[in-house]
Structure formats: structure tokens, C-alpha cells
Amino acid sequence: MCLLEELTGALEVYELASQKTAEMSSKQTKARVANAFRAMKDIGISEAMVKPVLKKLLKLYDKNWELIEEENYRALADAIFEGQEAELTSHDLLMLILTLANKHSMKTVDREASECSKKKTNAEVGYPFCTMPSLKERLEQQAQAAEESTQPLKRARLRYQDGRSTSSAAATDRGPTMPLIIPKDEPTEPPNIRSPEVNASQGLVLTPQPSAENRRRTDPQLLGKVKGKQPAYSESLVVHEACDPCQPNSATSPSHAMKLRDRGKQSICLQTSSGDKSLFPHGSPQATRKKEWKVVRGCVPAPKKKRASNFALIIPKEEPVTDDMPQLVLPDAIIDPEQSIKRDSSDQNGSVRELSCFEPSASASVNGKERNNRAAEAITNGELELASSQFASNLEIASSPLGEVKISLSCNLPLVRPDSDMPSLETVLQLVDDKYQNSVGPSTIDMHPTHLPSKSSATDLGAGALRLNSLTGANDPQSNGNLPLSETQPVISCNGTDDGSHLEEMNGGDGHATHTENKEHHVEETNGLNLVVADHSVTPEIIKPLHDLFDIAKGQEKVIISLVNEVNSESLPSFYYIRENVVFQSASVNFSLSHIGDSSCSACSGNCLSSSAPCACAHLVRGEFAYTTDGLVKDGLLKECISMKRDLKKQNQFFCKECPLERSKSDDTPEPCKGHLVRKFIKECWLRCGCNKQCGNRVVQRGITRNLQVFMTPEGKGWGLRTLEDLPEGAFVCEFVGEVLTNSEFFGRILRSTKQEKYSYPIVLDAHWGAKKSLKNEEALCLDASNYGNVARFISHRCYDSNLVEIPVKVETSDHHYYRLALFTARKITVMEELTWDYGIDFDDHDHPVKAFHCQCGSKFCRNIRRSIELKECDKVVVAVCPDRLSDLCGCHFLAASFM
Ligand SMILES: C[S@@+](CC[C@H](N)C(=O)[O-])C[C@H]1O[C@@H](n2cnc3c(N)ncnc32)[C@H](O)[C@@H]1O
Numbered sequence: 001m002c003l004l005e006e007l008t009g010a011l012e013v014y015e016l017a018s019q020k021t022a023e024m025s026s027k028q029t030k031a032r033v034a035n036a037f038r039a040m041k042d043i044g045i046s047e048a049m050v051k052p053v054l055k056k057l058l059k060l061y062d063k064n065w066e067l068i069e070e071e072n073y074r075a076l077a078d079a080i081f082e083g084q085e086a087e088l089t090s091h092d093l094l095m096l097i098l099t100l101a102n103k104h105s106m107k108t109v110d111r112e113a114s115e116c117s118k119k120k121t122n123a124e125v126g127y128p129f130c131t132m133p134s135l136k137e138r139l140e141q142q143a144q145a146a147e148e149s150t151q152p153l154k155r156a157r158l159r160y161q162d163g164r165s166t167s168s169a170a171a172t173d174r175g176p177t178m179p180l181i182i183p184k185d186e187p188t189e190p191p192n193i194r195s196p197e198v199n200a201s202q203g204l205v206l207t208p209q210p211s212a213e214n215r216r217r218t219d220p221q222l223l224g225k226v227k228g229k230q231p232a233y234s235e236s237l238v239v240h241e242a243c244d245p246c247q248p249n250s251a252t253s254p255s256h257a258m259k260l261r262d263r264g265k266q267s268i269c270l271q272t273s274s275g276d277k278s279l280f281p282h283g284s285p286q287a288t289r290k291k292e293w294k295v296v297r298g299c300v301p302a303p304k305k306k307r308a309s310n311f312a313l314i315i316p317k318e319e320p321v322t323d324d325m326p327q328l329v330l331p332d333a334i335i336d337p338e339q340s341i342k343r344d345s346s347d348q349n350g351s352v353r354e355l356s357c358f359e360p361s362a363s364a365s366v367n368g369k370e371r372n373n374r375a376a377e378a379i380t381n382g383e384l385e386l387a388s389s390q391f392a393s394n395l396e397i398a399s400s401p402l403g404e405v406k407i408s409l410s411c412n413l414p415l416v417r418p419d420s421d422m423p424s425l426e427t428v429l430q431l432v433d434d435k436y437q438n439s440v441g442p443s444t445i446d447m448h449p450t451h452l453p454s455k456s457s458a459t460d461l462g463a464g465a466l467r468l469n470s471l472t473g474a475n476d477p478q479s480n481g482n483l484p485l486s487e488t489q490p491v492i493s494c495n496g497t498d499d500g501s502h503l504e505e506m507n508g509g510d511g512h513a514t515h516t517e518n519k520e521h522h523v524e525e526t527n528g529l530n531l532v533v534a535d536h537s538v539t540p541e542i543i544k545p546l547h548d549l550f551d552i553a554k555g556q557e558k559v560i561i562s563l564v565n566e567v568n569s570e571s572l573p574s575f576y577y578i579r580e581n582v583v584f585q586s587a588s589v590n591f592s593l594s595h596i597g598d599s600s601c602s603a604c605s606g607n608c609l610s611s612s613a614p615c616a617c618a619h620l621v622r623g624e625f626a627y628t629t630d631g632l633v634k635d636g637l638l639k640e641c642i643s644m645k646r647d648l649k650k651q652n653q654f655f656c657k658e659c660p661l662e663r664s665k666s667d668d669t670p671e672p673c674k675g676h677l678v679r680k681f682i683k684e685c686w687l688r689c690g691c692n693k694q695c696g697n698r699v700v701q702r703g704i705t706r707n708l709q710v711f712m713t714p715e716g717k718g719w720g721l722r723t724l725e726d727l728p729e730g731a732f733v734c735e736f737v738g739e740v741l742t743n744s745e746f747f748g749r750i751l752r753s754t755k756q757e758k759y760s761y762p763i764v765l766d767a768h769w770g771a772k773k774s775l776k777n778e779e780a781l782c783l784d785a786s787n788y789g790n791v792a793r794f795i796s797h798r799c800y801d802s803n804l805v806e807i808p809v810k811v812e813t814s815d816h817h818y819y820r821l822a823l824f825t826a827r828k829i830t831v832m833e834e835l836t837w838d839y840g841i842d843f844d845d846h847d848h849p850v851k852a853f854h855c856q857c858g859s860k861f862c863r864n865i866r867r868s869i870e871l872k873e874c875d876k877v878v879v880a881v882c883p884d885r886l887s888d889l890c891g892c893h894f895l896a897a898s899f900m
Helices: 003-023 026-042 047-060 065-101 103-119 135-149 151-161 210-218 220-225 256-261 337-349 361-378 384-390 425-439 455-463 468-472 501-506 512-525 616-620 635-646 660-665 743-752 863-874
Strands: 238-241 294-297 393-399 405-411 562-564 708-712 719-723 732-736 739-742 781-784 804-810 820-825 834-837
Touching: 026 047, 026 065, 047 065, 635 804, 660 743, 719 834, 732 804, 739 743, 743 781, 804 834
Parallel strands: 238 405, 562 708
Antiparallel strands: 238 294, 393 405, 708 719, 732 820, 739 781, 804 820
């Protein structure tokens, strides 16, 4: 029941009562009221529920009690039931919006759902094996709860309709207020009910599928299944549901309600759609629904606690609904207030005044006719677009650092003339969808594979923004499970004409100020060499992307990357999620694009792993494939990579005569080279190979397939990454993705950066530096995930015994200066374990522009802790840096000097 209705209702009570006194004696009235209450009580409806409806009916029927008393108060009962249905309807609408708002996630969820269903033979089922708690399941559970919450009354209604009145029906005093809360602790039981149902042919006001509703009404089996459980509720999200005008339905024989409506009561009359009526028996009150403007709240069930329920979507507490409540609810992150205001005011400048859903029903009633006429001037049949703009629904999604989410839908629907068509549900959904797409803007730069140059023109790429992995075709829209990039991301010009507009798009699709700012930066920073555009203009302060709380990858990965913070109120840092490495046109990177395609195994076909001889790609490395047929890194290679990393022997390292890394830090007096690990590479087949996409020698390029979750670490390391499934040894987890920069560029950024900007350690792509005598600065590359990165940017460091190991993987080029850095499991990892990786940080490198953090890895081999303990224990003794920095393990710990 709408609060406003209750307020206005209070006045109406008085008014009605006094009017009635003039018509009949108070005694008679009391008796009739009492009879009505009694009749309703007989079918399990409490006085509290009857009272407001009765008042409205009396008003609607001009105090004609006969109409109310007809057919044993059928009109009254129906009006009460209708009210209940409307609440459920709005909840369904809300569910739908949520579904839309997570459209891309849902695509993945759907896929996962089928995966999960395959795996659900295990009794544990549900969570650990099924990615994150499935959004779809949540929605279904909520819908189920909403469904269940209305069941007692529905049962009463059915009994009533069946003529089997009984007073034993348990009806609640008040229909459940309908909050939308997805609690932190998720119910993880598999859903057993339908998804929110949407009938595209229906109007704006959504109802459950009529067929389903009808089935429920008539199917005793279904009825029997309905449980009358009353879930715990707390009020929260408000969906403002606009009403549409009643349309006379000449096809149905008019009931008393119909007759009255036709007497000019449209303004408070709401009808779902013309098609809806036909679902009800002719002449029944259902056939002529009357719904008043109302504010409806969503509802969900109270959570059942279960392990690994790490998904928190909490809607703030009840929204006050008042007359003066602003119509636009602006989220803090996505919507440019100016834009919203502009949109609003421009609407108001039009001939149609929008009817706010917050307006009380009485006012709607009074002004409805006038609005109706004005709206009718603007909305004509077939002018849905215009109509759409006038009832433009404002979908606003706001989130708080605590993970609370508020979704507000303001449907500003002008009353249209009775003979005009209501905008279709599809139109409304499109608007909502568009709004969402605009709000949560695209995030990466794409160069679609079709834009790829031929080998001869490869050098032209240097002028464009290149998405390196596009070369592999891994993002081919046709490839399994991947969203077509064109759907979600802009295709940026690669012809060197990029004017920075991608930055505008990346900032949410509007961002006037940001765009100007970016352009200024662009002009300011672009020099003759066309260096440094993106790095300067795209700073964490400028980036304000909304992270999808359901999926921080925003649908870009094959799996959902969920997010949970059970530790504090910190929110995710600002960055753009990218699935693959990017190079901005302005980068001074110079890796040999001319080598692209050099290394391909054109002679092979099908699955290279099943051929008798290794293909050319395998020959490029060890002459054998790196992966098993299960897609795991072969044991020998894995062990080699782990031991090379852990046991930093000199023979595994290369020491440059003049180290480009040190030169990048300081051109004047570069430090001596600290050594680079000579690594084992993997070479995968790719787009230009003769094999197919399912070839077993393509693993990393397929992207993340494991169920991962970003979470707040309790040890104070900030955000970390954990697995939501058991992982075998040698499994690919993710690639470390970021912006490809030269080390000089990166260090330049650090020098220019303001204090607010937080740069994390770049990943130096130095695995093959030793192959060339001297490396130019523009060949010495690194990956910076500070502003653009993927899930790997959250992986914590762990000294020595981390459970992940990085292996360089070449896909599209054999050029050693550029490769992808893939992270594989170094051992079996169990569900919910944090994933860690040894960054290889030299905690004693005090010259490094990025200051090393105080390591909290907890490893007994922690290089950082050991150092501080040793210094403390030795007091005035300075402990020299052990060459392999793992003194206990290799036994070469020594004291360099002591000062007395
Ligand atoms: C690649 S980021 C990892 C994600 C980061 N924790 C966050 O909240 O965004 C690296 C940063 O995480 C923190 N970090 C990672 N591992 C750590 C560790 N073992 N101890 C302390 N801080 C750590 C440090 O602040 C480091 O600069």
C-alpha cells in the first residue's frame, strides 16, 4: 500500500463519512461496513486490508453500496486481490530491470547455469562448483519469495472464486512490503521457480505471465505446491510505477466496475494491457482491472546462510516516499547530473508535462484528464519514439562502498488518450537497456580482427590503438562463449586519427567535462613524436567507471568475476577492465609487429595435440607441446618454471651490460643490471595456424575459464583474488593484462603522477632481454595494470611459495620483446584459497620509482619480513642483500658488514 495513498486516504475517510451521512443514516453505513468486513473476513482478508480499498471503492462507485455488495462483495474482494497482484507485478518489473542491468553477466550466467546443472551430481553443489552465486538464481529466488509472499491471499482468492469461503485462510494483515535485498549471505539452494516472466506484448506495467497466473488460479496441483511461508522483509527499494489509462474494452461485457470506469474515472484507473483482459472471464472484474497509481516495493526472501556466499548486493533501507521527492535519483558514479537535468528539463520544455510517479493518486485523478489531453497531442499512434521520450524511464543504479546498490526506475508515463497504443514493453526495455549501456560505458579499445593489416602493412599499427590479442581471433564473435566485442566496446580507429574520443566513451559515454579535459591533455601532451596521450590523460582521478558489482569484468570474460568485501568498506579502485593487453597509439612501444604471423603452423589442421608430430609452433620452443590434452601445463615444464623462479641461480639469469630497466629509472647514472630471469616460453597456435580454434595448443588466448572472485584480504593486502573452484596443478588461471608501455614511459608516468595516483609495480617483460646484445628503450616493455587491467591486477604477492607461477606465452608474434604473461597454478589449489604470485619484487631496491609495500604475504620465506627482522635482531648490523634473496633456503645468507 502506497504511503501517499494512506495519507490521502485519511482525509478521504473523513470526507466519505460525512458525505455518507447525508445519504443514509450512520447506523446503516456502519452496518454495511461491518457486513463488508465480515464478508471479507470470511475469505481471510483482514479489516486493515479491506478498509482502504473499501474507501476507494465507495468513492469510485459514488457510494453506491449495491455495487459493492453485489455478488457477495465480489468487487471489493477483487479490488483487494488486484492490489496484491500489482505489488507482485512491480516486483517482477524490478526483477526484470535487475536482469537487464546485468544483461551481459546474465549471458554468462546462463552458460554457467547449464554448466552447473551438469555438475550438480555432487551433493555440495551449488556454490563452489558453480562460479559465483548465480545472479539468475538470485533473481529466481527473489521472484519465488515474492510469489510465496502473496500466496496466502491468492489462495484465499481462489477459495473465494471457487465459492468455498473459509475463515481459516491465513491472510496477513498487510501485504508484504516488497524490498529488494540481496543479502551478503546468499541462499544457495538451487532455485526451483521460474524466472521473472515478461510478456513482450504487455504494456509498461508488467504482470506475471497471464498464462502462468491463470494456471496458478486454476491448477490445484500448482496451488498445492505453493507454500505460504512469509519471508522476512525489510523495506528498501522503491520502484515507481506509472499507470496507464484504462481503455474501454468493448469486447467484454461490462461489469459494474467497467460501467463506472466508463463514467469517466479513467484518471485513476490502470490497465496492464489490452491483451491482458482477454485472459479473464468476460464480465469478471479482472477483465477490467483497476489499479491506482502506486508506489510499490520489491521483496526478496531472508537469506539462508551458507558457506562461500560471498556476494553482496544490499539495497539501502527504505526509501522515504514523499510528495516532494525528486523525480530523478542520481547515482554517485554513473550519471552525469547535468545530463539528467538537461534531459529532464528538455522534457519539461515540451508540451507534455511529465506525470511523476510520486504524485499522489488523488492528484493524478484530478489532473489526469488535462494531462491526458496534452499527452494525446504529443503521442499519436505509431509515434512510439516520441512517446518513449515522454515516458522516458529513468533507470538509476547507485552503489555505495559497502556494496549496497540502489536501483530506481522512474517511469514518467504521461496519460495517453484511450485510443492510443501503449508503448510496448519491448520499447520500454530497450530504453532501459540503452540507458544501462550508456551508463556503464565500454572500457577497452578494440581493434577488430577485420581491421588487421596484412603483414605488409603491419607497421601502420604503430599509429593506432591496438588490442593485441585481437590478432588471435580469440574474441571472434563466433567463438564460443565470447560476447561480440562490437556489442560492448567501441571500435577505435587504428589509422592514427584517434582524437581521444575513446576516452570520452570510456568515461561513461557522456562526460562532457571529462572529454574536454582529455582533449586538453591530448593537445598539451601530444608532441611531434606522438608520445604519451593515454597515459597522461587517463588517470585514476579521471576514470570513474562503475564497476559492475555482479561482474567486475563487465561480461568481457567467459566467467563472471564476482566481488566481495567482508572486511571493510573499501571500494574497488578505479580502473578499466580489459580482457587483453592494449597499446595506445601514443605509446612509444616498438616491438616488431612485422614479425606477426612469422610463427605459424600452417601445415597443421584440427587439433595439433592429437597429431603425431609437434607442429611448427611447438618446434619454436622445446619441440614439444606445453599442454596436456586436459589443457594443463605439462609437469616437466611447470616444475622447471617454478624452480627457475624460486631458485634464482645465476645461470637462470641474464645480466645486461647496460640494463634498459636501470637506464629507464635513471638515464644519468644507471645502476648495474640486477639480472633478468631467462624464462621458458610457451608458443601457442593462433589465428594464422592451420589448426582449428579448439586446438589444444590454444589455452591462454581463450581467456579465463575458472571461477574467480575478487575479495578484500583480511591481512591488509588490499584486494586479492581467490578461486571458487578446486584447481589442478598446471591449470591456466589468467593472463596478467595491462597497458603495454616501455619502462621509460612507465617511469615517466610515475614522475609526473600526483600523489593521489597509485601505481602498482609494472610487470617487466624482460624474459628475453638476454637474446639481444643491447636493447633500445622502446624495446624494453612492461605491462602497467594501474589504469587498464584485468583480474590479475588483484593478485597479491607472496614471497617464494606462491601458488601461481607466471610463464611467458607467445601467441601472435615470435618477437621476444612482447609476450603475454600467463599465470598457471604451481600446485593444486582448493576452493576459496587466495591466489598468489611472487611479483619478484626486490624489497631492497630503494631506487625503484614505485615504493615497495610492506609485505604481508605470511610466507615463512617472506623476503621483506626477514629483512626487517634481521635488521632488528642484528641491531647495528647491516645485512647485505643476499644474491638470491632466499638465504635460508640456499644457505648463502651472509653478513656483509657491521658497524660498531
Ligand atoms: C597488483 S596490486 C594487488 C591488488 C591490490 N591489493 C589492490 O587492492 O588493488 C599490488 C598491491 O597490492 C598490495 N599487496 C599485494 N601483495 C601484498 C603483500 N603480500 N603484502 C602487502 N601488500 C600487498 C600492495 O599494495 C601492492 O602494491
